[in-house]
Amino acid sequence: MTIQRFKADSQRQALRLVREALGDDAVIITSRKSGAEVEIFAMREADLDLLENGPTAAPEPAPSSEAPMPPMAQAMEQLMADMQAMRNLLQQQQGEPVSDDNRQRLYRHLRSADFSDELAQQCADLLPAHLNHQSTPYQDVQTWLKQQLAARIAHQGELEPNEWQLLQHQGVIALIGPTGVGKTTTTAKLAANYVIQHGNDSLLLVTTDSYRIGAQQQLAIYAELLEVEMHALADGEGLETLADKMRGKRLVLVDTVGMSQRDQRLAQKIAALASESFRDKTRLVLLLNAASQPATLDEVARIYQGIGRENGLSVHDCILTKLDEAGRVGAIVDTIIRYQLQILAVSVGQRVPEDLCAPNIHQLIDDSLASGTATAHWITPAEPPRADERVVPKQVFAHGKVIQAVMQTLQLRLGGFRRLAQWWCDPQDDGSPFVAVDFAELEPEVVRWAAPQPLQGWQHLTPHLTLCAEGLVQLPPVLQSGDLTPTTAGVQLFDYLPELSVLIVLDQQQRGWLALMNVNHRVYSEGRQVSVQQCMTQQRIPLSRQTILYRGERRRLELSIAAAQLTEQGPVYQLIHGALHGGAGKNPIQRRYWLVDGQCSAEQVVARVTMMLQTEEYARLTRLAWRQLHDVWSHLNAEELHGVAAAIAAAVVHLEYHPSAEFASLRGDLFSLSGKRGRVQGDKLVPALIHVLNAYASLQAAGRQVEW
Numbered sequence: 001m002t003i004q005r006f007k008a009d010s011q012r013q014a015l016r017l018v019r020e021a022l023g024d025d026a027v028i029i030t031s032r033k034s035g036a037e038v039e040i041f042a043m044r045e046a047d048l049d050l051l052e053n054g055p056t057a058a059p060e061p062a063p064s065s066e067a068p069m070p071p072m073a074q075a076m077e078q079l080m081a082d083m084q085a086m087r088n089l090l091q092q093q094q095g096e097p098v099s100d101d102n103r104q105r106l107y108r109h110l111r112s113a114d115f116s117d118e119l120a121q122q123c124a125d126l127l128p129a130h131l132n133h134q135s136t137p138y139q140d141v142q143t144w145l146k147q148q149l150a151a152r153i154a155h156q157g158e159l160e161p162n163e164w165q166l167l168q169h170q171g172v173i174a175l176i177g178p179t180g181v182g183k184t185t186t187t188a189k190l191a192a193n194y195v196i197q198h199g200n201d202s203l204l205l206v207t208t209d210s211y212r213i214g215a216q217q218q219l220a221i222y223a224e225l226l227e228v229e230m231h232a233l234a235d236g237e238g239l240e241t242l243a244d245k246m247r248g249k250r251l252v253l254v255d256t257v258g259m260s261q262r263d264q265r266l267a268q269k270i271a272a273l274a275s276e277s278f279r280d281k282t283r284l285v286l287l288l289n290a291a292s293q294p295a296t297l298d299e300v301a302r303i304y305q306g307i308g309r310e311n312g313l314s315v316h317d318c319i320l321t322k323l324d325e326a327g328r329v330g331a332i333v334d335t336i337i338r339y340q341l342q343i344l345a346v347s348v349g350q351r352v353p354e355d356l357c358a359p360n361i362h363q364l365i366d367d368s369l370a371s372g373t374a375t376a377h378w379i380t381p382a383e384p385p386r387a388d389e390r391v392v393p394k395q396v397f398a399h400g401k402v403i404q405a406v407m408q409t410l411q412l413r414l415g416g417f418r419r420l421a422q423w424w425c426d427p428q429d430d431g432s433p434f435v436a437v438d439f440a441e442l443e444p445e446v447v448r449w450a451a452p453q454p455l456q457g458w459q460h461l462t463p464h465l466t467l468c469a470e471g472l473v474q475l476p477p478v479l480q481s482g483d484l485t486p487t488t489a490g491v492q493l494f495d496y497l498p499e500l501s502v503l504i505v506l507d508q509q510q511r512g513w514l515a516l517m518n519v520n521h522r523v524y525s526e527g528r529q530v531s532v533q534q535c536m537t538q539q540r541i542p543l544s545r546q547t548i549l550y551r552g553e554r555r556r557l558e559l560s561i562a563a564a565q566l567t568e569q570g571p572v573y574q575l576i577h578g579a580l581h582g583g584a585g586k587n588p589i590q591r592r593y594w595l596v597d598g599q600c601s602a603e604q605v606v607a608r609v610t611m612m613l614q615t616e617e618y619a620r621l622t623r624l625a626w627r628q629l630h631d632v633w634s635h636l637n638a639e640e641l642h643g644v645a646a647a648i649a650a651a652v653v654h655l656e657y658h659p660s661a662e663f664a665s666l667r668g669d670l671f672s673l674s675g676k677r678g679r680v681q682g683d684k685l686v687p688a689l690i691h692v693l694n695a696y697a698s699l700q701a702a703g704r705q706v707e708w
Contacts, residue, residue, distance in 0.1 A: 014040045027400075027622045086420065099605040102141045102573065103132045105374035107670055108360035109145075113372025114294050114330035118672070119337060123148055126668035129679050130554055138374055148668070149365045149659025152337045172252045172275050177321070178300055179258035182347060183320065187255040188222035192353035194251060195226050202250035203513045205230040207706025208269065219255055222352070239282075261303040270304075271311045284308055285317045285344060294331035301339040316340065320359070321347040328371040328657050333364060340405055372634055400699055406669050409662065409695045414654055416475025421645050424693050425700045434643035435463055436478045439487045439626050443470045448493040448615055449567040450480060455619050459636075460626070462495075463646045465653075471611040472616075473654040477646045493612055495619075497595065498567050507571065512600055513578075514608040523564040523575065532593045536562050543576070549657060550608050551617070551680035556581040559605065563596065575597055578609055580677065614657045621649035621682045652685045668703045 001192035006020065008014035010276075018040060019024050026042045065545035103124045110120035123145060131141050167190070175183045175190075187205065194203055205228055207219050209596060223230035231245055239254075246252055254273065259266045273282060286304050288297060308315040318341040321331060336343060346364075349355030411418040420434060436442060454461055463477035466489075492506060494515040506513050517532050525535040539562035548557050557580055564575040573595050580590040594612065626645035633641055655667060667680050673695065 003041055003043045006042065007037050008534060009037060011038045011040075012040045014588055015478050018042045028577045029642045031360075032277045044518065052351060058433060061306050074384070092277065096468035096478060101134060102136055102138060103127050103343075106141055106145060109369065109372045109374040110330070111141075113330050113369055115334045115368075115372075116294070116338065119334055122672040125671050126664070127555070127675050129552070136176070144631050146362070146365050146369070147661060148664065149333065149337070149368075150361055152665045153333070153343065153361055153365075160616045165196060167251075169283055170250055171283065172246075172273075173283050174254040174256055174302060175272065175285050175287055176315075177258070177287035178257050178289075179260050182287045183287055184218055184255050184346055185350060185352065186319055186321060186356065187219065187253050187285060189347065189353045189356035191226055191228060191253055192354065195228065196353075200226055200228045202248070202441065203228050203244075204252045205243060205248045205255070206233060206252060207231075207237075207255040226619065235598055238278065246589075249486050260348070266303075266307060270307050270313070273311075273313065281512060282313060282314050283317065284315050286315050286341065287319050287321050287333065288332060288341075290323045290332045292330055292331070292350075294334070296383045297331050297335040298338070301335050301341065317342050317344050319343070319345045319347065322425055324348045324355075328363065328368075329549045330368040330371060333368045339401070340636075396553065402669055402673060403695050403699060404694055406666060406673070407690055409666055413662070414475065414651060416647075417651055420475070420651070421693065421696065425697045431435070433649040434476055434640075437482070439466070439478055439489075442466050442474070442478070442486065444474065446471070446493065446504050446611065447487050447493045448611070448618075449498075450619065451495045451497060452480065456622055458623050460622075462622055465615060465618060467611060467615070467649060471607065471614065472658060473615060475647060475650055475654075477650050479643075482522055491608060493608060495612075495614075495616075500570060503566075503573075503597075504571070507597060512598075514594050514605075514612060516612065517575070517595050517636060519593060521593070523566060523595075525562070525564055526568075527568070529568075532564070532575060535564050535575055536560065536593070539563060541579065542573050544606055547607060548613065549578060549615055552656070552679035553582065555583065557606075557609070557613075559609065561605075566595075571598065574600060574605070576605060578613075581611070603699045615653055618649055618653055621652055621686055622646050625652075625690070628687060647687060649682075652689055653681050655685055655689070656680065656682050664667050 005172060006014050006017045008017055016706045022042055022044050026044060049593040056380065072381040106127055107120045126148065127141065129428060130136070131144060141397075149293070173190075175187055177183055191203060191205060193539075201451070205223050207230070220230055223388040223559040229245070231242060233239075242252075242493065256273070257269055259269065259558060261346075270284075273284070273705070286301065288300065292300070297621065305315045318336065320343060323329070323346050326332070331671070335341070343359040343361070345356055346359050347356050374520070407421060411421055423434075439447065446467035446469065448465040448467060449461035450464050463479050465477055466474045468474060490511060492511060494513065494694060496519055497515045503513065503515070519531065521532050522529050523532055523535055524530075526539060530538070540560045541562065543559040543561045545556065547554050549555075550557075558606040560577045560579075562575045562577075563572050565572055576596055578592045578594070580587065580592075583590055592609075592613070594609065596608065606685050622642075622645050629641060629645055629648075633644065636644070655663060657671075667685070670685060670688040670692060671680070674684075674691040676684045676688050678684070
């Protein structure tokens with residue numbers, strides 16, 4: 001029984017030595033990389049069986065007061081725990097299939113298609129739980145994956161050339177990119193499309209390429225064919241020298257000099273485009289060669305965006321060239337997503353102007369995934385990063401681009417979040433952006449009134465929430481006051497049963513409402529006072545059945561209806577029973593009871609019930625945020641800290657239930673940045689959002705500003 005050591009230059013070679021010496025049943029004990037070599041310790045499976053079982057069963061020794069030697073069982077436990085993983089590794093090297101879930105299949109699919117490890121991990125982490133089963137067809141996972149990728153790609157859309165937003169630009173468009181990417185040909189294609197749409201009088205062609213032999217003559221031929229004025233800038237000249245020629249021109253197309261992204265003169269050439277007179281009207285469009293290697297694409301995008309920022313010019317637009325020459329396009333899609341570039345057009349050949357067309361994003365995604373396979377077992381997922389709530393400076397700067405993108409999206413798409421982010425970076429700022437004292441300036445469409453008592457073990461009253469007509473939570477929350485004064489909102493949702501007089505006023509004002517009922521609440525049904533449960537049992541009529549998103553899961557909601565009165569002579573209302581099916585744990589079915597006004601339609605009942613269910617955890621999430629912030633913001637008083645926590649919780653509820661693909665991508669980025677995994681739900685989004693806010697504050701303190 002011997003453990004043997006094998007050394008080789010690569011893991012593949014080392015595993016080959018293992019198989020030659022010990023056979024296909026060898027068991028890998030451990031593997032590690034030592035300098036430039038890979039070192040593997042392995043033993044025969046028969047020897048492992050002897051180690052586990054022994055030739056005969058020996059009686060256990062009597063306990064001894066002396067300190068025992070380290071038991072062999074401890075080593076065995078570790079060996080047996082790793083055995084299956086090691087066998088899987090051998091099977092992978094031999095080309096045999098191993099047990100997999102859809103999350104691993106998705107990761108391997110993306111990595112084998114030249115997508116980055118970062119994006120592959122994000123998508124794998126974001127895969128919904130109901131799709132991560134061997135029984136779920138991988139085709140369903142692919143459909144979901146394509147939606148995720150499409151949501152992360154900014155593009156103009158599948159439009160006709162004469163509708164391109166690029167050709168409607170008034171000012172300067174400078175095509176930039178490394179040598180041989182196709183800038184001159186693309187300039188000619190854009191010029192031809194522009195002339196077809198707007199004529200040739202309002203177009204000026206400019207070239208700054210004084211290095212490549214024949215470059216100016218090539219563009220001059222195109223200009224002559226199109227009957228368009230052209231000018232060549234000499235080395236060192238800026239756009240100011242063309243001020244007279246640009247007067248009266250609607251569009252100036254600049255074909256810039258092609259240089260390696262590593263050329264030290266590149267920054268100087270782009271700086272020449274940053275003219276003070278034309279800075280606001282100058283648009284840089286980066287050309288990316290779709291046939292380039294992933295590392296080259298990443299380097300080009302990173303360097304050109306960095307030089308643009310240094311000169312006050314943003315690089316957010318791109319054109320894909322040589323798409324017809326690319327055998328695999330996963331890397332170009334990954335680069336576009338990582339650097340948040342907007343695809344304006346794609347070039348698929350040399351013909352002018354036919355081979356320049358609007359991007360077909362869905363086809364591009366299909367092509368990118370077609371080159372990969374979910375059964376690429378030679379790809380091993382990277383070890384997941386350890387979740388840590390502390391913000392490590394190195395990690396902050398490494399993920400700075402994603403952090404800034406997340407914060408920019410939240411500030412643009414979630415009203416009121418900008419003020420919270422500003423305060424987070426500068427807590428000395430006066431004024432409270434977190435909660436409102438009344439509804440006077442909010443003009444909500446839906447109000448969710450919080451219960452007038454705090455959660456158990458919690459001394460703060462939960463603020464009220466305002467929602468839009470689609471049921472999404474808005475900022476800021478509203479502090480509870482002593483008196484309940486119904487607002488002018490069209491729908492009032494109550495986390496409790498208010499006084500009958502309040503409901504009568506709402507009925508008189510023809511405002512819809514829904515109130516949460518306890519199972520033991522007493523109502524009148526057919527002249528008798530019974531509990532809501534008894535009333536529903538006696539009169540239950542099925543109302544509807546649909547699937548909703550609830551705490552990170554798709555759940556089946558079945559609604560039933562009955563008639564009920566709060567007093568014997570009072571108005572007749574609708575009693576609603578909701579049963580949520582498909583939950584995990586000991587209670588797969590969760591039940592709720594609500595009272596709703598008598599004029600509410602079935603569709604309105606479904607909408608109001610969904611709003612109530614998707615916001616019912618707001619109080620608990622506020623308490624969770626308060627506890628996580630208590631130590632960090634200990635200098636704040638209780639009321640201020642409560643306001644911060646309430647705003648964080650409201651933003652999280654909005655994030656969790658926003659149905660758009662943009663917010664799905666946002667949730668994935670939050671999980672990736674904070675190290676969270678699994679099902680997307682509020683419990684994880686609260687620490688994730690706090691983590692990103694802290695990271696954003698660190699970037700701001702270091703002088704890394706968000707571009708707008």
